[in-house]
Amino acid sequence: QYNWEQYYELEDTYTWMIQLARDYPHVVTLIEGGKTYQRRSILGVKISKSLSEKPGIFLEAGIHAREWISPAASTFIINQLLTSEVDSIKELADNYNWYVFPHANPDGYVYTHTTNRLWRKTRTPYGSCFGADPNRNWGFHWNEAGASDSACSETYAGPEAFSEIETYSLSQYIASIKDKIQLYISLHSYSQYLLYPYGHTNELPDNVKDFEQVFDAAIAAVSQRYNTRYTGGNVYDAIYPAAGSSTDWAYGTQDVRMTFCYELRPSSNSILTGFRLPAEQIIPASEELLDSIVAMATEVKALG
Ligand code: 0X9
Numbered sequence: 613q614y615n616w617e618q619y620y621e622l623e624d625t626y627t628w629m630i631q632l633a634r635d636y637p638h639v640v641t642l643i644e645g646g647k648t649y650q651r652r653s654i655l656g657v658k659i660s661k662s663l664s665e666k667p668g669i670f671l672e673a674g675i676h677a678r679e680w681i682s683p684a685a686s687t688f689i690i691n692q693l694l695t696s697e698v699d700s701i702k703e704l705a706d707n708y709n710w711y712v713f714p715h716a717n718p719d720g721y722v723y724t725h726t727t728n729r730l731w732r733k734t735r736t737p738y739g740s741c742f743g744a745d746p747n748r749n750w751g752f753h754w755n756e757a758g759a760s761d762s763a764c765s766e767t768y769a770g771p772e773a774f775s776e777i778e779t780y781s782l783s784q785y786i787a788s789i790k791d792k793i794q795l796y797i798s799l800h801s802y803s804q805y806l807l808y809p810y811g812h813t814n815e816l817p818d819n820v821k822d823f824e825q826v827f828d829a830a831i832a833a834v835s836q837r838y839n840t841r842y843t844g845g846n847v848y849d850a851i852y853p854a855a856g857s858s859t860d861w862a863y864g865t866q867d868v869r870m871t872f873c874y875e876l877r878p879s880s881n882s883i884l885t886g887f888r889l890p891a892e893q894i895i896p897a898s899e900e901l902l903d904s905i906v907a908m909a910t911e912v913k914a915l916g
Protein backbone atom coordinates (compact mmCIF):
# COMPACT_ATOMS: atom_id res chain seq x y z
CA GLN A 613 0.00 0.00 0.00
CA TYR A 614 1.74 3.15 -1.31
CA ASN A 615 1.89 5.89 1.36
CA TRP A 616 3.87 8.96 2.48
CA GLU A 617 5.52 7.52 5.57
CA GLN A 618 8.51 6.30 3.63
CA TYR A 619 10.61 7.09 0.58
CA TYR A 620 10.21 4.84 -2.43
CA GLU A 621 12.37 3.49 -5.19
CA LEU A 622 11.70 4.62 -8.75
CA GLU A 623 9.92 1.45 -9.79
CA ASP A 624 7.51 1.57 -6.84
CA THR A 625 6.42 5.08 -7.71
CA TYR A 626 6.12 4.27 -11.43
CA THR A 627 3.99 1.23 -10.58
CA TRP A 628 1.78 3.43 -8.40
CA MET A 629 1.40 6.00 -11.20
CA ILE A 630 0.50 3.32 -13.73
CA GLN A 631 -2.13 1.99 -11.32
CA LEU A 632 -3.55 5.51 -10.89
CA ALA A 633 -4.13 5.72 -14.63
CA ARG A 634 -6.11 2.47 -14.38
CA ASP A 635 -8.05 3.57 -11.27
CA TYR A 636 -8.93 7.02 -12.64
CA PRO A 637 -9.20 6.37 -16.38
CA HIS A 638 -11.13 9.57 -17.16
CA VAL A 639 -8.90 11.79 -15.04
CA VAL A 640 -5.32 10.48 -15.01
CA THR A 641 -3.29 10.02 -18.20
CA LEU A 642 0.28 8.80 -18.23
CA ILE A 643 2.61 11.17 -20.06
CA GLU A 644 6.06 10.39 -21.40
CA GLY A 645 8.69 13.06 -20.82
CA GLY A 646 11.22 11.07 -22.80
CA LYS A 647 13.94 8.60 -21.92
CA THR A 648 17.08 8.74 -19.84
CA TYR A 649 20.67 7.93 -20.76
CA GLN A 650 20.14 4.46 -19.30
CA ARG A 651 16.90 4.13 -21.27
CA ARG A 652 14.52 4.54 -18.38
CA SER A 653 11.28 6.37 -18.95
CA ILE A 654 10.64 9.84 -17.57
CA LEU A 655 7.08 9.16 -16.55
CA GLY A 656 4.53 11.81 -15.66
CA VAL A 657 0.82 12.08 -15.04
CA LYS A 658 -1.65 14.54 -16.45
CA ILE A 659 -4.58 15.11 -14.13
CA SER A 660 -7.55 16.58 -15.87
CA LYS A 661 -11.04 16.45 -14.38
CA SER A 662 -12.87 17.56 -17.50
CA LEU A 663 -12.20 18.04 -21.17
CA SER A 664 -12.81 21.79 -21.12
CA GLU A 665 -9.85 24.11 -21.67
CA LYS A 666 -8.25 25.04 -18.36
CA PRO A 667 -4.96 26.64 -17.35
CA GLY A 668 -2.17 24.20 -16.56
CA ILE A 669 0.15 23.82 -13.62
CA PHE A 670 3.40 22.03 -14.37
CA LEU A 671 5.11 20.36 -11.42
CA GLU A 672 8.64 19.07 -11.97
CA ALA A 673 10.36 17.10 -9.21
CA GLY A 674 13.45 15.01 -8.70
CA ILE A 675 15.72 16.81 -11.13
CA HIS A 676 18.40 16.53 -8.45
CA ALA A 677 18.68 12.88 -7.51
CA ARG A 678 19.48 13.13 -3.80
CA GLU A 679 16.69 15.56 -2.94
CA TRP A 680 14.28 12.78 -2.03
CA ILE A 681 11.61 14.97 -0.46
CA SER A 682 10.97 16.49 -3.89
CA PRO A 683 9.52 13.42 -5.66
CA ALA A 684 7.80 12.36 -2.42
CA ALA A 685 6.05 15.73 -2.11
CA SER A 686 5.04 15.61 -5.77
CA THR A 687 3.31 12.24 -5.36
CA PHE A 688 1.66 13.50 -2.17
CA ILE A 689 0.20 16.34 -4.25
CA ILE A 690 -0.95 13.96 -6.99
CA ASN A 691 -2.73 11.89 -4.37
CA GLN A 692 -4.35 14.91 -2.73
CA LEU A 693 -5.59 16.23 -6.07
CA LEU A 694 -7.28 12.89 -6.67
CA THR A 695 -8.65 12.13 -3.21
CA SER A 696 -8.92 15.25 -1.03
CA GLU A 697 -12.29 16.34 0.36
CA VAL A 698 -10.95 19.78 1.23
CA ASP A 699 -12.64 22.50 -0.83
CA SER A 700 -9.50 24.47 -1.70
CA ILE A 701 -7.77 21.33 -2.95
CA LYS A 702 -10.82 20.09 -4.83
CA GLU A 703 -10.87 23.48 -6.57
CA LEU A 704 -7.21 23.15 -7.51
CA ALA A 705 -7.97 19.78 -9.01
CA ASP A 706 -11.13 20.96 -10.78
CA ASN A 707 -9.89 24.26 -12.16
CA TYR A 708 -6.50 23.28 -13.56
CA ASN A 709 -4.93 20.67 -15.72
CA TRP A 710 -1.95 19.28 -13.85
CA TYR A 711 1.23 17.95 -15.41
CA VAL A 712 3.37 16.24 -12.80
CA PHE A 713 6.76 14.60 -13.30
CA PRO A 714 7.93 13.14 -9.97
CA HIS A 715 11.27 11.98 -11.38
CA ALA A 716 12.95 14.31 -13.88
CA ASN A 717 16.26 12.46 -13.31
CA PRO A 718 15.45 8.74 -12.96
CA ASP A 719 18.98 7.39 -13.53
CA GLY A 720 20.35 9.62 -10.79
CA TYR A 721 17.56 8.64 -8.40
CA VAL A 722 18.19 4.93 -8.92
CA TYR A 723 21.88 5.56 -8.28
CA THR A 724 21.08 7.23 -4.93
CA HIS A 725 19.35 3.99 -3.92
CA THR A 726 21.95 1.55 -5.20
CA THR A 727 25.32 3.24 -4.80
CA ASN A 728 25.62 6.80 -3.56
CA ARG A 729 22.86 8.41 -1.50
CA LEU A 730 24.22 11.88 -2.22
CA TRP A 731 24.37 11.69 -6.02
CA ARG A 732 22.97 14.85 -7.66
CA LYS A 733 23.49 14.77 -11.42
CA THR A 734 22.53 12.60 -14.38
CA ARG A 735 24.59 9.47 -15.12
CA THR A 736 25.91 10.26 -18.60
CA PRO A 737 29.61 9.31 -18.76
CA TYR A 738 32.01 12.20 -19.35
CA GLY A 739 35.58 10.88 -19.40
CA SER A 740 36.36 9.51 -15.98
CA CYS A 741 33.43 11.33 -14.36
CA PHE A 742 29.70 10.98 -14.65
CA GLY A 743 26.78 13.27 -15.13
CA ALA A 744 25.88 16.86 -15.86
CA ASP A 745 23.84 18.97 -13.47
CA PRO A 746 20.36 18.79 -14.98
CA ASN A 747 19.54 22.14 -13.39
CA ARG A 748 22.41 23.83 -15.24
CA ASN A 749 21.79 22.21 -18.61
CA TRP A 750 18.77 24.07 -20.03
CA GLY A 751 19.14 26.30 -23.05
CA PHE A 752 18.69 29.79 -21.67
CA HIS A 753 21.84 31.79 -20.89
CA TRP A 754 23.40 28.37 -20.53
CA ASN A 755 26.65 28.20 -18.53
CA GLU A 756 26.88 31.97 -18.06
CA ALA A 757 27.05 31.93 -14.26
CA GLY A 758 27.18 29.57 -11.31
CA ALA A 759 27.94 26.51 -13.41
CA SER A 760 31.12 24.57 -14.11
CA ASP A 761 32.97 23.43 -17.25
CA SER A 762 34.47 20.52 -15.36
CA ALA A 763 32.77 17.17 -15.83
CA CYS A 764 33.68 16.18 -12.29
CA SER A 765 31.94 19.16 -10.74
CA GLU A 766 28.55 18.88 -9.04
CA THR A 767 27.38 21.84 -11.12
CA TYR A 768 28.79 20.69 -14.47
CA ALA A 769 26.73 22.47 -17.13
CA GLY A 770 27.35 19.68 -19.65
CA PRO A 771 29.25 20.00 -22.96
CA GLU A 772 26.42 22.06 -24.44
CA ALA A 773 22.89 23.16 -23.61
CA PHE A 774 20.53 20.18 -23.52
CA SER A 775 23.40 17.71 -23.80
CA GLU A 776 21.44 15.52 -21.39
CA ILE A 777 18.68 13.51 -23.00
CA GLU A 778 16.64 14.01 -19.82
CA THR A 779 16.54 17.80 -20.06
CA TYR A 780 16.32 17.73 -23.84
CA SER A 781 13.33 15.42 -24.00
CA LEU A 782 11.50 16.99 -21.06
CA SER A 783 12.01 20.41 -22.67
CA GLN A 784 10.46 19.10 -25.89
CA TYR A 785 7.44 17.93 -23.96
CA ILE A 786 7.13 21.27 -22.17
CA ALA A 787 7.44 23.14 -25.47
CA SER A 788 4.57 21.07 -26.86
CA ILE A 789 2.19 22.28 -24.11
CA LYS A 790 3.74 25.65 -23.25
CA ASP A 791 0.70 27.71 -24.20
CA LYS A 792 -1.33 25.76 -21.68
CA ILE A 793 0.99 26.32 -18.72
CA GLN A 794 0.15 29.17 -16.39
CA LEU A 795 2.43 28.18 -13.54
CA TYR A 796 5.63 26.09 -13.54
CA ILE A 797 6.94 24.78 -10.23
CA SER A 798 10.24 22.98 -9.71
CA LEU A 799 10.75 21.12 -6.43
CA HIS A 800 14.17 20.87 -4.79
CA SER A 801 15.66 20.63 -1.35
CA TYR A 802 16.90 21.92 0.92
CA SER A 803 16.90 25.35 2.69
CA GLN A 804 13.25 26.46 2.75
CA TYR A 805 13.52 28.97 -0.05
CA LEU A 806 11.06 30.06 -2.67
CA LEU A 807 12.80 31.38 -5.77
CA TYR A 808 11.92 33.05 -9.04
CA PRO A 809 14.01 34.11 -12.09
CA TYR A 810 16.72 34.80 -12.88
CA GLY A 811 19.74 32.73 -11.98
CA HIS A 812 22.16 34.07 -14.60
CA THR A 813 21.85 37.76 -13.75
CA ASN A 814 20.72 40.04 -10.95
CA GLU A 815 18.42 41.80 -13.41
CA LEU A 816 14.85 41.24 -12.37
CA PRO A 817 12.14 39.76 -14.59
CA ASP A 818 9.87 42.39 -16.19
CA ASN A 819 6.89 41.12 -14.19
CA VAL A 820 8.80 41.12 -10.91
CA LYS A 821 5.90 42.93 -9.20
CA ASP A 822 3.69 39.96 -9.99
CA PHE A 823 6.36 37.54 -8.80
CA GLU A 824 6.64 39.45 -5.51
CA GLN A 825 2.90 39.41 -4.98
CA VAL A 826 2.63 35.67 -5.59
CA PHE A 827 5.77 35.04 -3.55
CA ASP A 828 4.37 36.93 -0.55
CA ALA A 829 1.12 34.96 -0.61
CA ALA A 830 2.96 31.66 -0.98
CA ILE A 831 5.40 32.40 1.86
CA ALA A 832 2.57 33.43 4.17
CA ALA A 833 0.63 30.26 3.40
CA VAL A 834 3.56 27.88 3.86
CA SER A 835 3.95 28.94 7.49
CA GLN A 836 0.25 28.73 8.42
CA ARG A 837 0.07 25.07 9.36
CA TYR A 838 3.36 24.32 11.15
CA ASN A 839 4.98 27.76 11.38
CA THR A 840 7.63 26.73 8.86
CA ARG A 841 9.60 29.75 7.68
CA TYR A 842 10.59 30.16 4.05
CA THR A 843 12.54 33.06 2.55
CA GLY A 844 13.82 33.75 -0.95
CA GLY A 845 13.42 36.01 -3.94
CA ASN A 846 15.16 36.07 -7.30
CA VAL A 847 17.67 33.25 -7.54
CA TYR A 848 20.76 35.35 -8.21
CA ASP A 849 20.36 37.59 -5.16
CA ALA A 850 18.54 35.23 -2.79
CA ILE A 851 20.90 32.26 -3.07
CA TYR A 852 23.64 32.33 -5.72
CA PRO A 853 24.19 32.69 -9.47
CA ALA A 854 22.89 29.60 -11.26
CA ALA A 855 22.33 29.68 -15.03
CA GLY A 856 20.63 26.99 -17.07
CA SER A 857 17.80 25.97 -14.75
CA SER A 858 14.48 24.59 -15.91
CA THR A 859 12.50 27.45 -14.41
CA ASP A 860 14.60 30.16 -16.05
CA TRP A 861 14.28 28.34 -19.39
CA ALA A 862 10.51 28.00 -19.07
CA TYR A 863 10.22 31.68 -18.17
CA GLY A 864 12.82 33.00 -20.59
CA THR A 865 12.06 30.97 -23.69
CA GLN A 866 8.58 29.45 -23.35
CA ASP A 867 6.61 32.50 -22.22
CA VAL A 868 5.52 30.80 -19.02
CA ARG A 869 5.08 33.96 -16.98
CA MET A 870 5.12 32.40 -13.53
CA THR A 871 7.91 29.96 -12.72
CA PHE A 872 9.03 29.15 -9.20
CA CYS A 873 11.54 26.87 -7.55
CA TYR A 874 10.93 25.58 -4.02
CA GLU A 875 13.79 24.46 -1.84
CA LEU A 876 11.86 22.29 0.60
CA ARG A 877 12.65 21.23 4.18
CA PRO A 878 14.86 21.19 6.15
CA SER A 879 16.09 24.75 6.73
CA SER A 880 19.64 25.60 5.76
CA ASN A 881 20.92 25.42 9.33
CA SER A 882 20.04 21.76 9.80
CA ILE A 883 23.12 20.45 8.03
CA LEU A 884 22.75 17.14 9.89
CA THR A 885 19.68 16.02 7.99
CA GLY A 886 20.07 18.07 4.82
CA PHE A 887 19.09 15.90 1.88
CA ARG A 888 18.15 13.10 4.29
CA LEU A 889 14.94 14.63 5.58
CA PRO A 890 13.43 12.05 7.98
CA ALA A 891 10.53 10.20 6.39
CA GLU A 892 8.20 11.32 9.22
CA GLN A 893 8.47 14.80 7.73
CA ILE A 894 7.28 13.88 4.23
CA ILE A 895 3.65 14.52 5.12
CA PRO A 896 4.02 17.80 7.01
CA ALA A 897 6.51 19.16 4.45
CA SER A 898 4.12 18.22 1.65
CA GLU A 899 1.01 19.55 3.40
CA GLU A 900 2.53 22.99 3.89
CA LEU A 901 3.80 22.95 0.31
CA LEU A 902 0.31 22.25 -0.97
CA ASP A 903 -1.07 25.04 1.25
CA SER A 904 1.46 27.31 -0.38
CA ILE A 905 0.59 26.18 -3.91
CA VAL A 906 -3.10 26.78 -3.20
CA ALA A 907 -2.25 30.36 -2.25
CA MET A 908 0.01 30.71 -5.26
CA ALA A 909 -2.66 29.57 -7.69
CA THR A 910 -5.23 31.90 -6.10
CA GLU A 911 -2.84 34.82 -6.44
CA VAL A 912 -1.86 34.00 -10.02
CA LYS A 913 -5.54 33.84 -10.91
CA ALA A 914 -6.14 37.24 -9.31
CA LEU A 915 -3.40 38.71 -11.50
CA GLY A 916 -5.51 37.67 -14.49
O1 0X9 B 1 21.55 24.92 -7.36
C1 0X9 B 1 20.42 24.55 -7.70
O2 0X9 B 1 20.16 24.06 -8.78
C2 0X9 B 1 19.25 24.74 -6.73
N1 0X9 B 1 19.68 24.47 -5.39
S1 0X9 B 1 19.97 22.92 -4.99
O3 0X9 B 1 20.54 22.90 -3.65
N2 0X9 B 1 18.59 22.14 -4.90
O4 0X9 B 1 20.80 22.32 -5.97
C3 0X9 B 1 18.77 26.16 -6.85
C4 0X9 B 1 18.12 26.40 -8.15
C5 0X9 B 1 17.69 27.79 -8.28
N3 0X9 B 1 16.64 27.89 -9.20
C6 0X9 B 1 16.80 28.45 -10.40
N4 0X9 B 1 17.99 28.75 -10.86
N5 0X9 B 1 15.74 28.69 -11.08
Ligand code: ZN
Binds near residue numbers: 676799
Ligand atom coordinates in the same frame (compact mmCIF):
# COMPACT_ATOMS: atom_id res chain seq x y z
ZN1 ZN C 1 18.17 20.75 -6.29
